[in-house]
Amino acid sequence: xxxxxxxxxxxxxxxxxxxxxxxxxxxxxxxxxxxxxxxxxxxxxxxxxxxxxxxxxxxxxxxxxxxxxxxxxxxxxxxxxxxxxxxxxxxxxxxxxxxxxxxxxxxxxxxxxxxxxxxxxxxxxxxxxxxxxxxxxxxxxxxxxxxxxxxxxxxx
Numbered sequence: 076x077x078x079x080x081x082x083x084x085x086x087x088x089x090x091x092x093x094x095x096x097x098x099x100x101x102x103x104x105x106x107x108x109x110x111x112x113x114x115x116x117x118x119x120x121x122x123x124x125x126x127x128x129x130x131x132x133x134x135x136x137x138x139x140x141x142x143x144x145x146x147x148x149x150x151x152x153x154x155x156x157x158x159x160x161x162x163x164x165x166x167x168x169x170x171x172x173x174x175x176x177x178x179x180x181x182x183x184x185x186x187x188x189x190x191x192x193x194x195x196x197x198x199x200x201x202x203x204x205x206x207x208x209x210x211x212x213x214x215x216x217x218x219x220x221x222x223x224x225x226x227x228x229x230x231x
Contacts, residue, residue, distance in 0.1 A: 082104070082107050082109055083109070083113070083117050085103075085107075086100045086101075086103065086104040086109065086114065086117040086118060086121060087100075087117050087118075087120060087121030087124070088121065089103060089121070090117070090118045090119075090120075090121025090122040091121050091122070091124055091125055093125075093186070093188040093189075094183075096122050096186040096187060096188070097118035097119065097121070097122045097186075097212065097215060097216050097219060098181050098183075098186065098215070098219055100114075100117070100118040100121060100122070101114050101115065101118045101216065101219045101220050101223055102219070102223050104117065104118065105220075105223050105224070111220050111223075111224055114220060115216050115217070115220045118216055118219075119212055119213060119216045122186070122187050122212050122216075123187065123208075123209060123212055125187070125188065125191075126187050126191060126205060126208055126209075127205065129188065129191035129192075130191055130194065130195070130201045130204055130205060131201070133191065133192070133195040134195060137150055137195070153196060154196075154198075157196050157197050157198070158197065158198045170197055170199050171194070171199050171200075171203035171204050171206070171207040172207060173207075174190045174193065174194065174199070174204060174207035174208055174211060175207050175210050175211045175214070176211070177189075177190060177193070177211065178190045178207070178208055178210075178211025178212055178214075178215060179210075179211040179214035179215050179218070180215070181215050181218050181219050181222075186212075186215070187208050187211070187212055190204070190207070190208045190211065191204070191208065194208075
């Protein structure tokens with residue numbers, strides 16, 4: 076099925092996966108003869124597509140899950156520990172800055188999906204979280220693209 080899709084769509088779909096993100100989509104794009112600029116742009120777009128739905132729907136899903144006792148206890152336990160310092164909204168505003176280096180480091184499980192979960196858990200406002208995640212994705216994309224280009228140059 077993936078063979079029938081254009082290369083650009085494949086790159087964006089791979090970048091949307093929570094375990095792959097642009098850390099996998101950029102090397103695959105460069106290996107399939109897509110230019111580094113196109114690989115970067117397509118991967119960033121694909122990586123950012125799930126961010127808005129994740130930020131918007133994690134809270135309603137948690138509210139829905141709280142109807143069940145086990146989830147209500149879990150979220151109560153979680154939020155009393157993570158949102159207690161959020162009274163004056165310093166974490167909501169400045170905690171988002173911690174998301175930038177978290178997403179920017181191209182390591183496993185430090186991407187946009189995990190950052191959305193962190194923003195939800197700590198109650199970081201959506202606009203701050205989105206901006207920080209976007210900045211981190213841009214930095215990670217630059218790091219991965221330049222790293223892959225260096226490896227390709229060394230291989231030739």
